[in-house]
Amino acid sequence: AQSVTQLDSHVSVSEGTPVLLRCNYSSSYSPSLFWYVQHPNKGLQLLLKYTSAATLVKGINGFEAEFKKSETSFHLTKPSAHMSDAAEYFCVVTIDSRNQFYFGTGTSLTVIP
Amino acid sequence: NAGVTQTPKFQVLKTGQSMTLQCAQDMNHEYMSWYRQDPGMGLRLIHYSVGAGITDQGEVPNGYNVSRSTTEDFPLRLLSAAPSQTSVYFCASSYRAGSTDTQYFGPGTRLTVL
Numbered sequence: 001a002q003s004v005t006q007l008d009s010h011v012s013v014s015e016g017t018p019v020l021l022r023c024n025y026s027s028s029y030s031p032s033l034f035w036y037v038q039h040p041n042k043g044l045q046l047l048l049k050y051t052s053a054a055t056l057v058k059g060i061n062g063f064e065a066e067f068k069k070s071e072t073s074f075h076l077t078k079p080s081a082h083m084s085d086a087a088e089y090f091c092v093v094t095i096d097s098r099n100q101f102y103f104g105t106g107t108s109l110t111v112i113p
Numbered sequence: 114n115a116g117v118t119q120t121p122k123f124q125v126l127k128t129g130q131s132m133t134l135q136c137a138q139d140m141n142h143e144y145m146s147w148y149r150q151d152p153g154m155g156l157r158l159i160h161y162s163v164g165a166g167i168t169d170q171g172e173v174p175n176g177y178n179v180s181r182s183t184t185e186d187f188p189l190r191l192l193s194a195a196p197s198q199t200s201v202y203f204c205a206s207s208y209r210a211g212s213t214d215t216q217y218f219g220p221g222t223r224l225t226v227l
Contacts, residue, residue: 009153032213043117043203043218044156051213090155099144099163099210100171103155 004093006104014112019063019078021107023091026072033074034092034101035065044090050074061085086111114139119204119219126194126226134189134222136204142217144210145187146171147179149200150221156203162187163210194226 007022025031035047048059055067061084065076074091091104120135138145146161148171158171162181176198178190187206191198202222207214 036218043220044205044216045218046215049213049215099161099169100158101146101216102172103148103157105153105155 004091004102004104006089006091006107008107009105010108010110012110012112013081015083016080019076019081019085019109021076021089021091021109023074023076023104024072025074025091025093027093031093033065033067034094035059035063035074035076036090036092038088038090038106040087047076047089081109081111083111083113085109116140117204117206117217117219119202119222121222122220123223124225126191126224128195128226130194131190131192132194134191134202134204134224136187136189136219137185138187138206138217139185140206140208140217141184142206142208143184144207144214144216145181146205146216147177147187147189148203148205149173149198150203151200159189159202196226198224199226200224 004025033050036044037047038044047063048057050057050067058064063078089107092101094101117138143164147159148156150156157173159177160179162168165181165184168179204219205216207216
């Protein structure tokens with residue numbers, strides 16, 4: 001069985017401070033992991049993905065995530081938050097050949113000026 | 114490329130009515146899928162297709178039908194709408210079946226069932 005848990009439903013940071021959005025997963029197999037972002041009233045856009053290559057993955061807009069197998073985590077970070085980062089973020093897990101993606105419940109990021 | 118398009122953007126139905134949500138992609142993608150998004154629950158997979166003529170059920174398929182007669186189109190049918198189907202629906206596609214490919218999402222359809 002697979003599942004993904006996003007540990008915070010809401011995160012608030014001040015502009016210019018670091019962002020940490022936490023994601024833990026459970027999977028019986030080697031997973032692929034993704035972070036997607038959804039701006040208000042928009043569709044979802046891929047930020048980054050891990051597919052068993054380098055454990056530190058760099059994405060768009062300065063985001064990155066580190067796959068830690070021992071901790072079953074895939075936390076999303078950014079050194080300095082920008083106002084445009086305010087959005088909903090989803091952690092997604094899947095395994096090869098299963099063709100099914102499992103979404104976390106989302107983390108809403110607020111950036112305070 | 115238009116990417117993934119969905120119609121309509123908004124829809125209000127009465128209980129028991131039927132309708133079809135349209136989804137099309139012009140990227141020659143093999144894999145297409147439908148999700149519903151409900152507050153506090155993330156996105157849940159309804160149905161998916163790994164190619165024309167092939168469909169399969171996802172996590173929450175009850176009350177929905179799909180077909181894939183062409184590579185480009187993947188309509189979602191509600192045969193008898195229920196208030197529990199009030200949600201935002203997203204269609205997505207990726208180049209090939211297989212879970213490492215990036216999914217591209219449409220803008221969504223907001224459905225209200227009264």
